[in-house]
Amino acid sequence: MGSIIEFDSSYLNTTAGKYKISCLTLGAIGLIALSISRTGSVQYASLAGFAFLVTLILLLILICKASLRSSPLWLKIELVVCAILTICYIVGTIDIFRVCWYFLFDNFQLGHFIGSLIATICSIFATLTYASDTTLKFREVSGSGSTSNV
Numbered sequence: 643m644g645s646i647i648e649f650d651s652s653y654l655n656t657t658a659g660k661y662k663i664s665c666l667t668l669g670a671i672g673l674i675a676l677s678i679s680r681t682g683s684v685q686y687a688s689l690a691g692f693a694f695l696v697t698l699i700l701l702l703i704l705i706c707k708a709s710l711r712s713s714p715l716w717l718k719i720e721l722v723v724c725a726i727l728t729i730c731y732i733v734g735t736i737d738i739f740r741v742c743w744y745f746l747f748d749n750f751q752l753g754h755f756i757g758s759l760i761a762t763i764c765s766i767f768a769t770l771t772y773a774s775d776t777t778l779k780f781r782e783v784s785g786s787g788s789t790s791n792v
């Protein structure tokens with residue numbers, strides 16, 4: 643009978659693991675900047691918070707259950723989840739950019755502008771990172787590229 647938990651932190655050294663750490667870091671910085679500036683973009687906060695939680699859960703599952711990494715079904719599930727999170731961040735980026743624009747041109751408030759600017763920059767980079775992770779997963783599923791263990 644196999645172990646339920648197979649803790650293996652080597653996943654963090656893979657490309658996919660680094661993408662997840664980057665997404666978590668960018669999402670946390672964006673949410674913290676938004677919270678400190680009290681900008682109040684509910685849509686961005688909801689989408690970025692959802693993406694943060696899902697990514698954290700995926701990372702914990704992949705660290706604690708190493709045998710899932712090579713499962714074709716798990717790769718397909720992760721591909722779909724990464725694609726959904728990319729879409730969430732695209733919508734969130736549009737929303738936080740709109741808020742940033744508002745505080746820059748319509749109702750200038752330095753604190754709100756800086757907070758929304760930091761959140762916008764983090765959101766753009768998080769979107770690109772999620773899109774790269776989705777592309778990596780697609781290549782793994784289709785078998786036409788490098789694996790995440792590179």
